[in-house]
Amino acid sequence: MRELEINLVLTFRVPEDGLTVNGILQGLEEQAPVIFNTLLKSMFKALEERIIYKLRSEHPGRYVLNGHQPNARKLITHFGVFRYRMVQMIDRMRKKAIIPLAKALALAPYRQYQAEALEGGIGLAIHLSFAQASREIMRIRGQGPTKSTTYRWFREIAHTQGRWPPMKEVPYRFLMVDGTKVHLQGPGGKDLGYKEMRWALASVGPGCPFEPVGFWIDTGWDTIRHDLENRLNYGKLEVLFSDGGPGIEENLLAEGMRLQRCLWHGKRDFPFLMYADGLKKAEQQPFKSLFGEIPIFDLTRDRLEKIDPADYQTIQELVQQTRQVFEQLLESLDQDRYPKARTYLQNLYQHTMTFLDYWLQNKQWIPLNTNAIESAFSRITNRIKRIGRRWSDRGLLRWLMLALKKIFKPELWTQLWNQYLNINRKMELTACKAKYAWI
Secondary structure (H helix, E strand, O other): OOOOOOOOOOOOOOOOOOOOHHHHHHHHHHHHHHHHHHHHHHHHHHHHHHHHHHHHHHOOOOEEEEEEOOOOEEEEEOOEEEEEOOEEEEEOOOOEEEOHHHHHOOOOOOOOEOHHHOHHHHHHOOOOOHHHHHHHHHHHHOOOOOHHHHHHHHHHHHHOOOOOOOOOOOOOOEEEEEEEEEEEEOHHHOEEEEEEEEEEEEEOOOOOOOEEEEEEEOOOHHHHHHHHHHHOOHHHOOEEEEOOOOOHHHHHOOOOOEEEEOHHHHHHHHHHHHHHOOOOHHHHHHHHHHHOOOHHHHOOHHHHHOOOOOOHHHHHHHHHHHHHHHHHHHHHOOOOOOHHHHHHHHHHHHHOOHHHHHHHHHOOOOOOOOHHHHHHOHHHHHHHHHOOOOEOHHHHHHHHHHHHHHHHOHHHHHHHHHHHOOOOOOOOOOOOOOOOOOO
């Protein structure tokens, strides 16, 4: 590795008064493209001279100069538009013209936009529409890719992501699943109606974050179970967290796993089931009052963490009170008159005690609800349903794979761009000196 020294002289016109720090910073920002272009032009010229010298030294007589390209090569970079006319040479052995600098720097032919200039727009497209992302980049930088360019590169990068990797070596213990409806379209924009989009997150244990382990579009829970078994060490999972949607328990609950229903969904959905049994709002009040006396529905994470792990008696009393009120409520709901509400309450009773039983056995608290998965995906569902409202199943899955890296795993996003940009080695700044003089 050799060092290249570039002497750059900058001359600024400085106001006598009224200059603020923001005036300095904005002035520098506005002139950054000019400074960058000057530096890049010097670097290209220096590298080009060195490459040509090396070719002619190693292969005497084979390469001869043949002027410059008739038109300057246009590169659109993070700092703006850069133009440079590259030297041409004739390879006498192969009898063809070559552009030494373009080959040495791996410049893609016929491509003006350089990949590093598109990260901002593609990153914004995770949160905004492609048109809004393009406009925002143009507003900030004064120039940027169009909507179609951003979309085309987004598809190209997403296409490289492939499928979910095997995760059997990760000691996951908890699995959390959820789903929502999405509007799909087929070839030619054909309306396919609303289909279910489902996802799963997993955690290695209490107090550890949940991370995505799969997305699926219009896929049954039985197929999802098969996919997860192939990629995860499914037999090691201890608890399944869900909002109690149809088909989840039957397909995802393996032998030895326990189900923890989301307490928030349980509390919210109970009045709907009573209404389905014909109970009007006023008639529901005695049941709702009794339901409100179930102590576990008033628990919060902060309150649980204040309980002394050694206070075994407190948790036993909480369990006893919870069971007692649940059983009173079940007795008050006649099976013949309120079949839906009573069946729902029985299942809720069975599957909301898991986190208390888990503490009694392990002295550790597991999540009370599925807020982790719902809050994590709120930005995703908002983008899918409010911005770009109809998707193809393949396009949505590709978008989700990039959203995973951008939102949930920023380190994977950085890794993705380093791989995509094909950055093997970087140029390093070894010294930076500045002198000033008033003119």
